[in-house]
Amino acid sequence: MKKLYVGNLAFGTTADDLRTLCGEYGEVTSTSLVTDRETGRSRGFAFVEMSNGAENAIEQLNEREFQGRTLTVNEAKPREDKPRSTSGGSRGYGGGNRY
Secondary structure, X not given: OXXXXXXXXXXXXXXXXXXXXXXOOXXXXXEEEEEOOOOOOEEEEEEEEXXXXXXXXXXXXXXXXXXXXXXXXXXXXXXXXXXXXXXXXXXXXXXXOXX
16 A cells, blocks of 8 residues: 655546546555645645555656646655644744744
């Protein structure tokens, strides 16, 4: 089982579009389009899990045009857990970057 990152997607791309596209190269077990929490709109990237054919899909689809956009396709990297501030500290508005 291998998870792929698929980036630079057209905002109208659906999970079915991805299943069909990647399914040309192997068996797709799941697709996950990433959406904005507030608007529900696509953020332009997704994750696709494949039980086989993932390497071929990466090779064939990376930098290929799909729905008017040039795709970025590679193996997904594990998500790094970033500690969350529970004290309401700096939210990126200066002050936290002292050298």
